[in-house]
Amino acid sequence: MNLSILLSLVKIIVVIAYLYGLFWVMGVKVRPVVIGGKKVDFSLAINVLGVVVAFFIIQLGLTNIGGFQLLNNFDSGLLFQACTMTMVALGLNLIYGYNGQFSLGQWGFYGIGAYAAADITYRWTNGDASGLVVLGTGVILAGIAIWLVGKFTSNLRRMPVLSSFTLYLLGSLIAAFIAIQLGKLLSPAINPLLGTNLAPGPLAQGVWLQVVFFLSVIFAGIFAAEISFLFGLPVLSLGSDYFGIATLGFTIVVYTLMVNSDTILPFPEMRGGRGMIGIPKLTTWFWAFFFMIAVIVAMRDLLHSSHGRSILSVREDEVAARSMGIDVAGTKLMAFVIGSLFAGLGGGVYAHYIGFLSPGAFDFLIGFNPMIIIVFGGLGSMTGTITASFGWIFFLEGMLREVLGKISPEAPSWRYVLYPLTLLLLMLIRPQGLLGNTEWGFLKLPTVPFKNTADEGENA
Amino acid sequence: MQLQTRPKKPPIIVRPNSFLAWIGRAFLILLALVVTYILAQNLIQKPLYFVTNVINGLQLGFVYALIALGYTMVYGIVKLINFAHGDVFMVGAFVSFFAIERFQLHQWPLKVFPSMNPFVAVAIGTITTILLSMVVCVLLAITIERVAYKPLRDAPRIAALITAIGVSFFLEYFGLLEFVFSARFIPYQRPFEVVTWYISDGIHRLENGQTPPDNSIVISNILLIIILCTLAVLVFLQFLVHKTKIGIAMRATSFDKPTARLMGIQVDQVISFTFAIGAAFAGLGGVLYAIAYPSIKTLMGVYPGLKAFVAAVLGGIGSIPGAFVGALIMGQAESMTASYISTPMRDAIAFTILILVLLVRPTGIFGEPEKEKA
Numbered sequence: 001m002n003l004s005i006l007l008s009l010v011k012i013i014v015v016i017a018y019l020y021g022l023f024w025v026m027g028v029k030v031r032p033v034v035i036g037g038k039k040v041d042f043s044l045a046i047n048v049l050g051v052v053v054a055f056f057i058i059q060l061g062l063t064n065i066g067g068f069q070l071l072n073n074f075d076s077g078l079l080f081q082a083c084t085m086t087m088v089a090l091g092l093n094l095i096y097g098y099n100g101q102f103s104l105g106q107w108g109f110y111g112i113g114a115y116a117a118a119d120i121t122y123r124w125t126n127g128d129a130s131g132l133v134v135l136g137t138g139v140i141l142a143g144i145a146i147w148l149v150g151k152f153t154s155n156l157r158r159m160p161v162l163s164s165f166t167l168y169l170l171g172s173l174i175a176a177f178i179a180i181q182l183g184k185l186l187s188p189a190i191n192p193l194l195g196t197n198l199a200p201g202p203l204a205q206g207v208w209l210q211v212v213f214f215l216s217v218i219f220a221g222i223f224a225a226e227i228s229f230l231f232g233l234p235v236l237s238l239g240s241d242y243f244g245i246a247t248l249g250f251t252i253v254v255y256t257l258m259v260n261s262d263t264i265l266p267f268p269e270m271r272g273g274r275g276m277i278g279i280p281k282l283t284t285w286f287w288a289f290f291f292m293i294a295v296i297v298a299m300r301d302l303l304h305s306s307h308g309r310s311i312l313s314v315r316e317d318e319v320a321a322r323s324m325g326i327d328v329a330g331t332k333l334m335a336f337v338i339g340s341l342f343a344g345l346g347g348g349v350y351a352h353y354i355g356f357l358s359p360g361a362f363d364f365l366i367g368f369n370p371m372i373i374i375v376f377g378g379l380g381s382m383t384g385t386i387t388a389s390f391g392w393i394f395f396l397e398g399m400l401r402e403v404l405g406k407i408s409p410e411a412p413s414w415r416y417v418l419y420p421l422t423l424l425l426l427m428l429i430r431p432q433g434l435l436g437n438t439e440w441g442f443l444k445l446p447t448v449p450f451k452n453t454a455d456e457g458e459n460a
Numbered sequence: 461m462q463l464q465t466r467p468k469k470p471p472i473i474v475r476p477n478s479f480l481a482w483i484g485r486a487f488l489i490l491l492a493l494v495v496t497y498i499l500a501q502n503l504i505q506k507p508l509y510f511v512t513n514v515i516n517g518l519q520l521g522f523v524y525a526l527i528a529l530g531y532t533m534v535y536g537i538v539k540l541i542n543f544a545h546g547d548v549f550m551v552g553a554f555v556s557f558f559a560i561e562r563f564q565l566h567q568w569p570l571k572v573f574p575s576m577n578p579f580v581a582v583a584i585g586t587i588t589t590i591l592l593s594m595v596v597c598v599l600l601a602i603t604i605e606r607v608a609y610k611p612l613r614d615a616p617r618i619a620a621l622i623t624a625i626g627v628s629f630f631l632e633y634f635g636l637l638e639f640v641f642s643a644r645f646i647p648y649q650r651p652f653e654v655v656t657w658y659i660s661d662g663i664h665r666l667e668n669g670q671t672p673p674d675n676s677i678v679i680s681n682i683l684l685i686i687i688l689c690t691l692a693v694l695v696f697l698q699f700l701v702h703k704t705k706i707g708i709a710m711r712a713t714s715f716d717k718p719t720a721r722l723m724g725i726q727v728d729q730v731i732s733f734t735f736a737i738g739a740a741f742a743g744l745g746g747v748l749y750a751i752a753y754p755s756i757k758t759l760m761g762v763y764p765g766l767k768a769f770v771a772a773v774l775g776g777i778g779s780i781p782g783a784f785v786g787a788l789i790m791g792q793a794e795s796m797t798a799s800y801i802s803t804p805m806r807d808a809i810a811f812t813i814l815i816l817v818l819l820v821r822p823t824g825i826f827g828e829p830e831k832e833k834a
Contacts, residue, residue, distance in 0.1 A: 102618070157471045162484025162819055169487075238818050241541055242773060246818070248766070249811020256808045264802055365632070365762070368625055375622050416633035423626035428611055431619040 004406065008399035011075070015082075015390050018054070020440060023383065025050030027442030047442075055289050062285055074398075076285070077353075082393040083288040084350040087295045089370045089389045090382065091342030094299060096371070097379035098308075099335035100315035102240050105231070105247030107367025108254035109224040109340040111359075113347025115258065115270060117220035118279040118357055122269055124212050125204055125280050126197050129190035130183040132212060132219075138179030139222040145171030146229060165234045172230060197278075213282040217291065217348030224344025225337045232336040236329065251364040258359035275358035283353035291349050295342050300382060300443055302338065311335050315380075372423060378433030383440045388433075488816070498800055511677050513799045514792065519683045519752055521791020522690040526745030527768035528775070528783040529697060530738025536778030537714040537734050539617065540609065543624040546765015547631035548601055548739050552593040552746025553756045554641055557648055559589050566651035586651040594743040601739030605732055613728075635758035648754040656680040686748050690784075693741055697780050700737075710734055714778060763807060767794070770810045774817050776827025785825060789813070 026047050032039040058079065061070040071079070092106040116135060123131035149171045153164050195201030202208070235246045261270035270276045302308050310331045313321040322328050351357055373392050377384030396415055404411035426434070439445075474480045503510045527549055534542045559565040566585035569576050608627050612620045635641040656666040660676035672678050701707040709730045712720040721727050749764065750756050771790040775782025790810055797809040817825065 102621070155469055155471050156480065157473045159474045160481050160484045162487060163474075163480050163482075164484075166483045166487040234819055235815060238815075238822065241535075241539075242814075242818055242822075244541070245766075245769060245773060246811060246815050249770070249808070249814060252766075253808040253811060256804055260802070260804045264805070365629075365759075368629070372622070372625070375618070379618070410638055413633070413637060417630065417637065420626040420628075420630035420633065424608055424623055424630070427615075427619050427623045427626065431612070431615050 005399070005403050008394075008402055012391060012394045012399065015394055016387055018057070019386060019390060022051070022054045023441035023443055025054065025441075027444065051293060055286070058289070059285055078393050078398050079285070080283060080288050080349070080353040081397065082390045083292040084346040084353070085370070085373065085393055086292055086386050086389040087346030087349070088343045089373045089377075089385045090295055090299050091339035091346070092370045093339075093374045093377075093379065093382065093385045094302075094311070094335050094342070095339035097374055097381070097385070098303065098315060099311045099332060100240070101236065101332055101336060102244035103247045103336065103339070104244055104364070104367060104371065105228075105250040106339065106343050106370050107362055107364060108247075108251035109228055109343040110347040110350070110367075111251075111254050111258060111362035112227060113217075113220040113224045113344030114351040114357055114362070115261070115276070115347075116223045116344070117216040117348030118276060118351035119267065119269065120216035120219065121209075121213055121280050121282065121352065122276070122278060124194060124216075125200065125209070126269075126278075127191055127194040127201070127204070128187065129194060130187040132215065133186050133190070134179050134183035135219050135223060136215065137182050138176050139219050139226060141175035141179055142172045142226050143222065145175045146226065161234050161237050165230070168230055168233060172226065209280070209282065213280075213287070213352060217287075217345055217352075220348040221341045221344035224347065225341035228340030229333065229337050232333050232340075236332045236336060248364060248367075251362075251367050255359055255362055255364060258362060270357075273359055275356055275360075277356050279351055279355050279357065281352060281355040283349050288349055288353065291345055295345060296382070296386070296443075299338075299342070303382075304445060307331070307334065372419075375423075375433055376426065378435040378437055380437045381433065381435045381439060382443045383438065384433055384435030387435065488820070491816070499796065502800055508675055508677060509799070513795045515677065515679065515683065517792035517795030518788070519686055519791070520794055521788040522686045523745050523749045523752065524764065524768045524771050524790050525690050525784045525787035526693060526741045526748070527764055528771040528787045529693065529780060530742050531765075531769045532772040532775070532777055532780065532783040533710070533734050533738050535772065537710060537731055538609070538613075538620075540620050540624060541769065542735075542738075543621075543628040543765070544604055544631060545738065545742055546761035546763075546768070547628050547635075548597050548604075548761070549742040549746040549749070549765060550635065550756075550758065550761030551600055551631070552597045552743030553648075553750040553760065554635075554746075555593040555596045555743070556589050556651075556747040556750060557646065557756060559592055560649050560651055565589050565592065582652045589651050590744055590747050593747050594740040597739040597743030597746070598736045601735045601742075602732055605735040609735075610728065610731075613731075632759060632762070641758045643758060645755050645757045648750045648756050650751050650754055652681075654680055654682060682748075682752050686752060689744060689748060693744070694780070694784055697737075701780065706730065706733060767810045770814045774814055774824055776824030779824070779826040782824055782826030 028046050028050065029043045030041075030046060032041045034040075058071070062076050063069070088106055088110050091109075092103065095101050095103045095106070120131040120135055123129070146168055149164070149167045153159055153167065190203070193201045193203040195204055200209075203212075231250055235243060235250075238246060257265055258270070259273040261267045262272040303311070310321065310326045311334070313324065313326060314328055314331045314335075318328050321331075369392070373388045374385050376392070377386075377388030396419060400415040400418070401412050404414055499510075527545065530545050530548075531542065534540060534545070564571075566582070566589050568588065569581035569584045570578070573581070604627050608623045609620060612623055636643050656672075656678055657663050657680075658666050658672040658676040658678050660673055666672055666678065699707075701710060709720070709725045710733070712723065712725055713727050713730045717727055720730075745764075746761070749760075767790050768787065771786035772783045773786070774789060775784065775786030790813075793809050793813055794806045798806040801809075821827070
């Protein structure tokens with residue numbers, strides 16, 4: 001028993017050290033080297049190489065080499081879970097930690113992303129292209145419609161929120177209607193190429209399937225983002241606590257719809273409360289890692305752009321931000337939409353790793369987890385969020401489950417008693433979270449690149 | 461460098477009565493029309509069924525009101541969504557369950573005084589059970605307040621909110637453990653017999669095993685007890701808040717805490733008292749809810765707690781009549797949704813109504829308009 005505790009602890013430490021190493025290598029800057037009279041900056045190449053090496057380190061651990069596999073299925077499951085949780089928690093940190101909007105709706109968007117992505121690939125592997133066609137064209141058309149309405153309303157002042165919401169809603173509904181008609185028109189043309197579940201056609205295997213998987217995750221993310229746009233537009237104008245309760249309500253509504261997806265919603269393949277089975281398990285370590293790194297890079301770059309500055313300023317003081325000419329409502333909406341986009345992407349990755357979606361996994365009680373993670377890690381700290389996500393999954397799901405399971409079969413349920421207590425202690429002792437708002441390596445503010453002193457002389 | 465920028469089009473100001481401003485209102489009016497149509501159609505087609513639904517909604521709404529009062533008072537004073545309130549409600553139900561099941565507390569008057577009038581004995585026994593639940597809930601709430609919330613009074617609000625979530629989770633997951641309350645549904649034994657009446661042509665008592673005739677409205681004594689208790693609590697609270705010293709202290713604290721402290725009000729005690737009062741009503745609500753829907757489980761407090769908070773927000777948070785009215789609306793909405801739209805959507809309807817009402821009146825129905833931010 002002691003050995004397994006030690007092993008779990010070592011795993012946690014190794015994983016966190018791995019993350020820190022990854023962010024260090026992603027943020028490495030080197031002096032430009034002069035080759036043949038030209039200055040070449042190798043920083044980017046080193047960063048990319050570092051990411052690739054980091055990918056292969058875990059990939060090697062997951063590969064079965066001569067009957068030996070360093071990371072077993074349980075560990076790889078934890079890794080995938082941690083990656084999706086990182087995406088969800090980063091999105092929430094953008095909404096809450098950086099923009100100060102107390103949102104409990106992240107889990108709902110996560111669920112929307114998961115179900116949307118799963119539906120696309122499930123239909124695709126069962127010889128029905130309508131999922132991809134409808135959702136793909138739908139999100140694109142809805143995006144265009146939202147953009148057009150936004151263009152139209154951008155020059156209007158004192159437009160009531162409800163009016164613009166109605167216009168956006170109308171636009172999206174028209175887009176959805178067109179997409180459904182397109183799906184009816186186009187999918188019969190593609191369906192013969194898909195084959196059936198047992199005998200997949202040319203488009204339902206190999207590279208094409210991977211492409212469809214990639215598209216499904218992307219479309220699911222955008223779908224979640226568009227829903228969050230429509231939902232956030234009216235709701236963000238409420239006060240902070242009311243916003244929290246309304247978003248909590250959103251999660252509950254999504255959960256209710258999931259439970260009744262085969263009765264209220266017309267999706268018999270989701271099987272309602274019994275759970276959706278038969279989702280192709282397409283998430284590999286490559287995809288999980290790819291999407292996680294993409295989310296991290298996108299969020300880091302966003303935060304260090306001028307939009308990110310306005311997001312931060314809205315958190316600090318809305319009135320001051322408005323007086324500096326920042327569109328407060330628009331900034332809130334942007335943060336909310338991007339955060340939900342990340343949650344949707346995470347949901348898509350999760351669905352294809354787990355292969356089985358049950359509404360119970362998207363219950364709002366579990367939906368507090370990302371909130372607790374970002375509070376643990378430190379609001380407004382990406383490093384803290386990522387560390388806390390990995391630590392949370394590996395500690396709570398990995399170590400405590402294993403260790404408590406050895407004591408008695410019922411003991412693992414004690415871990416849910418322990419973590420609220422830890423949370424209480426943390427709040428009493430260190431309310432700003434474990435890491436406060438410190439960042440590490442790549443996630444730090446970008447510094448001015450190295451300058452050659454001789455170079456400066458020439459310019460002057 | 462581009463010095464000249466293209467002249468921007470001057471912004472168009474949307475007047476309150478212009479077409480664009482009316483689009484949003486038209487959306488709301490359309491929604492209201494659809495709801496009215498559904499209700500009116502059902503009222504005309506099956507008026508008795510409609511009245512039955514109203515009665516069911518009343519029963520639910522009055523229980524929600526008891527929980528919402530605690531929410532609205534606590535939020536009014538410390539600006540904290542007390543997520544643990546729903547779990548205090550659950551504890552109240554479970555305390556009465558154990559008191560009845562294990563110790564037969566509801567029968568003590570008959571055991572001590574065998575010659576007592578059975579009706580009085582049952583009444584005293586039930587009241588004792590309820591009082592026990594209320595006392596336990598008060599103790600629990602004061603403990604929570606002292607241990608978890610008080611040290612964080614000057615911390616940022618998020619810390620207190622996260623702590624509230626933590627306390628709520630602790631109560632829930634601790635209760636879910638096998639040796640505490642377990643995760644099962646537990647049948648609840650009522651402390652008194654249910655008496656039902658049906659109204660068709662006059663009021664008749666429904667005998668045991670008899671099914672009510674068609675075209676009749678069924679009313680049970682549980683409904684009457686719930687309504688009586690809630691109204692009594694409301695009157696008591698109005699008296700407490702507006703006529704007594706502690707009530708004045710509560711209002712002063714909710715208005716301006718530092719100044720209240722300067723005026724010699726012991727703010728910490730007032731806040732503890734508020735938590736205690738809220739918890740007492742939650743305990744009462746828990747027992748009544750368990751009596752009305754006699755199947756309890758550990759997570760039973762989650763949804764009623766949330767809906768009661770929604771009710772409090774709907775009525776205007778901090779306002780006692782507001783919480784009551786909001787809870788009645790919640791009860792009706794839930795009952796009507798379950799009957800006429802779809803049963804599972806009844807958990808979702810509360811939040812839809814909340815969003816719509818807050819869009820029109822951002823401070824709730826009875827809420828005072830928000831002060832301008834300095």
